Every structure is written in C-alpha cells, then in structure tokens.
Amino acid sequence: MTFQPNVDDALTINKVEFRFTEHPSAKSMPYGQTGRRATVYQVKAHDGTLYALKVFTQAFRSPRHAENADRLRPFASLPGLEVCERTVTTPQNEKKLVGEHPDLTYAVLMPWVNGETWQEFMLAQHTLTPQQSLELARSLASILANMEQKGIAHCDLSGPNVMLSFFAPSGISQGERIALVDVDDLYASGLPRPEKLPGGSPGYAHKTAPQGLWSAETDRFAGAILLVEMLAWCDQRVRQGAFGEQYFDPAEVQKDSKRYRLLSTVLRERYSTPLAESFSQAWQSETLNDCPPLSKWAELLGASQTPVVTEVAAPEAGFVLPTFKPDFRPIEDIPLPPESPTQPPSPAGAVVLASPTSQGSTSPAIIPGQVSRKSKSRSIVWAWTLVVLFGLAALILGILYVNCPCK
Numbered sequence: 001m002t003f004q005p006n007v008d009d010a011l012t013i014n015k016v017e018f019r020f021t022e023h024p025s026a027k028s029m030p031y032g033q034t035g036r037r038a039t040v041y042q043v044k045a046h047d048g049t050l051y052a053l054k055v056f057t058q059a060f061r062s063p064r065h066a067e068n069a070d071r072l073r074p075f076a077s078l079p080g081l082e083v084c085e086r087t088v089t090t091p092q093n094e095k096k097l098v099g100e101h102p103d104l105t106y107a108v109l110m111p112w113v114n115g116e117t118w119q120e121f122m123l124a125q126h127t128l129t130p131q132q133s134l135e136l137a138r139s140l141a142s143i144l145a146n147m148e149q150k151g152i153a154h155c156d157l158s159g160p161n162v163m164l165s166f167f168a169p170s171g172i173s174q175g176e177r178i179a180l181v182d183v184d185d186l187y188a189s190g191l192p193r194p195e196k197l198p199g200g201s202p203g204y205a206h207k208t209a210p211q212g213l214w215s216a217e218t219d220r221f222a223g224a225i226l227l228v229e230m231l232a233w234c235d236q237r238v239r240q241g242a243f244g245e246q247y248f249d250p251a252e253v254q255k256d257s258k259r260y261r262l263l264s265t266v267l268r269e270r271y272s273t274p275l276a277e278s279f280s281q282a283w284q285s286e287t288l289n290d291c292p293p294l295s296k297w298a299e300l301l302g303a304s305q306t307p308v309v310t311e312v313a314a315p316e317a318g319f320v321l322p323t324f325k326p327d328f329r330p331i332e333d334i335p336l337p338p339e340s341p342t343q344p345p346s347p348a349g350a351v352v353l354a355s356p357t358s359q360g361s362t363s364p365a366i367i368p369g370q371v372s373r374k375s376k377s378r379s380i381v382w383a384w385t386l387v388v389l390f391g392l393a394a395l396i397l398g399i400l401y402v403n404c405p406c407k
C-alpha cells in the first residue's frame with residue numbers, strides 16, 4: 001500500500017519527532033508536492049522548524065541516496081544548495097520506521113525551502129517589474145556560475161526545481177533569493193554516476209539530453225533558458241505568449257519559432273545585443289560545449305543596466321519603477337528591503353516579498369521599497385512648495401491692488 005500520511009501524523013527520524021502539516025489551501029490534506037519520481041511532504045519538528053520529506057516511488061528508491069548524503073552535505077553551504085543538507089532513512093539506521101512504512105525506504109529529510117517554484121510563478125501569471133526580472137536572473141546566474149566554477153552541475157534545471165525564496169520574508173541575503181531543489185542527481189567530482197542518467201525536463205532539454213546528461217556542462221542549456229525566461233517575464237508579450245508550465249512548448253525547443261523570436265527581440269530591446277546573442281548561441285548549439293558557460297551569463301547580467309521600462313506592471317505585481325538607470329553594482333551589493341539602518345536604499349522601487357501562511361508556505365505580497373516612500377515624501381514637499389508660492393503670489397497681488405494708483 002502506498003504511503004498516505006494524514007495531517008498531524010507523527011514519525012520519528014534520528015530520534016526527532018516530526019508531524020505532517022496541513023496544505024495551506026486544502027483543508028485536512030497533508031502538504032505535499034508530487035514530482036515524476038517522488039512526493040515531497042512538509043513536516044514540522046517540535047521546535048516548529050519545517051523540513052521536507054522526499055518519499056520516492058518504488059523505481060527510484062535506491063541506496064545511492066544514502067551513500068550520497070554525506071558527499072552532498074558539504075555543498076549545502078553554497079548559495080542556492082541548502083537542500084544538500086540531508087538525512088536518508090535506511091533499513092539500517094531507521095529499522096522501526098522503515099519496517100512500519102516500507103515506502104519510507106531511502107526517503108530524504110532536508111530543509112524546507114519557503115517560496116514557490118518558478119513553474120508555479122509562471123503558471124499563476126504573476127508579473128515582475130523589469131527590475132525584479134533582472135534581480136531574479138542575476139541571483140540565478142550568480143548561483144549557477146558559482147557552481148560551475150566549483151565543477152558542480154544540477155543536471156535537471158527546470159521551473160519546478162527552482163524555488164523563488166525571492167518572495168520569502170525579509171532578512172535574506174541576495175544569494176538566498178533562489179534555491180535549487182531536486183539535487184539527487186547533482187554532478188560533482190567524487191559523486192557517483194546515477195543509475196538512470198537525467199534526460200532533461202520538458203521545455204529545458206537540450207537536443208542531446210535524451211541520450212542522458214551528467215557532466216559539468218549539463219546546466220549550460222537549461223540554465224540559459226531559465227535565465228532568459230526570468231529576464232523576459234517582465235514583458236507582457238512574453239507572459240501572454242508563454243506555453244504554460246514553462247515559456248517554450250517542448251516541441252519547439254531549439255527550433256526557429258515565434259516564441260524564440262519574441263524572446264530574442266525582448267532581450268535585445270530591454271537588455272543588450274550580447275545578451276540576445278548568448279541566448280541564440282545556446283539555442284542553436286549542437287552540443288552543450290557550444291553553449292555559453294554560465295560565468296558568461298553572470299558577467300553579462302552583472303554588466304546589464306536596469307532594463308528600459310516600457311509597460312505598466314499589473315497592480316498586484318508591484319508598481320512601475322521610474323525610468324532611471326542606476327549605476328551598476330555587483331549582485332552581492334544590491335541591498336534587500338526592508339532596509340536596515342546600515343543599508344543604503346534599494347535601487348529598485350519595490351520588491352515582492354512573501355506573506356507567510358499558516359504552514360510556512362508563502363504567497364506573494366507587495367511591499368513597496370524605499371524609493372516609493374521617498375518619492376511620496378518628495379511629492380508632499382512639492383505640494384507644500386506650490387501652496388506657499390501661490391500664497392505669496394496672492395499676497396503680492398493683494399498689496400499691489402490695495403496700493404494701485406489706478407483705483
């Protein structure tokens with residue numbers, strides 16, 4: 001019988017008790033997300049800390065997960081890879097639990113990442129301001145370039161495997177705005193080759209992916225697609241033209257299509273020709289080696305100016321930023337609102353943050369940034385200046401009238 005926990009059911013892993021939480025939008029249902037290989041449940045420890053419990057379907061239960069846990073753990077300190085911190089339940093270390101629930105054989109307990117996936121974000125047709133698009137892409141490029149530099153590749157980059165903690169509560173650093181999940185097939189020197197090689201995800205798979213990809217270059221194509229999706233999502237034409245769960249129809253990937261041409265145009269119009277050219281280099285590549293390395297994207301995005309504002313974002317997405325071009329500052333230097341007294345004001349007008357729900361999940365909410373408060377107080381100063389000027393003019397006219405010899 002398949003594992004079907006109820007809300008509040010308890011289970012003990014490594015002598016710590018965890019309870020299944022309730023889905024924030026489905027009463028009495030445990031909070032779980034099902035992927036192609038597993039269901040990931042949210043569980044809560046006694047102290048209220050949230051964890052994710054990944055329960056694999058039979059075909060993907062493998063002792064490899066347990067063997068890999070120690071090898072993956074050191075990567076948890078890298079930006080975006082916190083889920084590499086993990087404990088795996090095996091018939092040896094959790095004899096009682098696995099005996100009672102055989103489906104929990106080689107289940108993975110890891111930190112819970114707040115936020116929604118990039119896929120959910122696109123499906124919900126949430127909008128991004130141009131500044132938010134750029135910040136999101138910069139965060140992802142920074143994570144991926146850092147991994148690339150260390151010889152690590154995720155190997156299944158796709159919308160459902162990218163979490164936007166960008167929308168999580170304040171106090172997080174730039175590097176923590178995005179987190180990757182589903183790291184079971186990570187490539188790095190010293191990690192064993194998976195039994196079934198990753199074949200890419202629909203809409204993000206390179207033409208060579210069906211052969212199975214597992215190398216240091218594997219993220220180059222899917223990473224490029226994710227980055228351009230984020231960069232272009234601020235454009236209404238792109239949002240409206242999206243295929244669905246991802247921007248591209250899986251059948252059109254690497255072909256000359258209307259969506260490809262629109263994305264190229266948006267990149268060229270809003271960002272730069274080199275960015276559009278990097279995208280076309282990835283799109284037309286025969287092998288992953290022909291795609292630009294991820295460091296190139298980080299470099300290009302670091303050098304990007306704030307994109308040109310050509311549209312009014314929908315009210316729920318934030319508000320329109322003034323059309324100005326702040327000096328470029330490296331990714332790590334961009335402050336996050338709400339600003340601490342020591343932080344300089346954000347160049348962005350608004351940042352979408354999350355309002356935590358009962359179960360620690362998040363839903364996007366808009367919190368205006370400091371520029372908005374500043375411009376509001378600037379308007380008040382202007383209004384008062386005008387009132388005073390009008391008053392003075394009226395006074396002068398009055399005096400002139402009273403003293404007029406023509407009377």
Ligand SMILES: Nc1ncnc2c1ncn2[C@@H]1O[C@H](COP(=O)(O)OP(=O)(O)OP(=O)(O)O)[C@@H](O)[C@H]1O
Pocket residue numbers: 033034035036037038039040052054083110111112113114117156160161181182183
């Ligand atoms: N640590 C986590 N914190 C919060 N949510 C998570 C976490 N890990 C996974 N999820 C959620 O569960 C979903 C499925 O997880 P995951 O991608 O690991 O499963 P999978 O079956 O291997 O997926 P795939 O279909 O990509 O092979 C993710 O898309 C994400 O929404």
Ligand SMILES: [Mg+2]
Pocket residue numbers: 035036160161181182
């Ligand atoms: Mg996944």
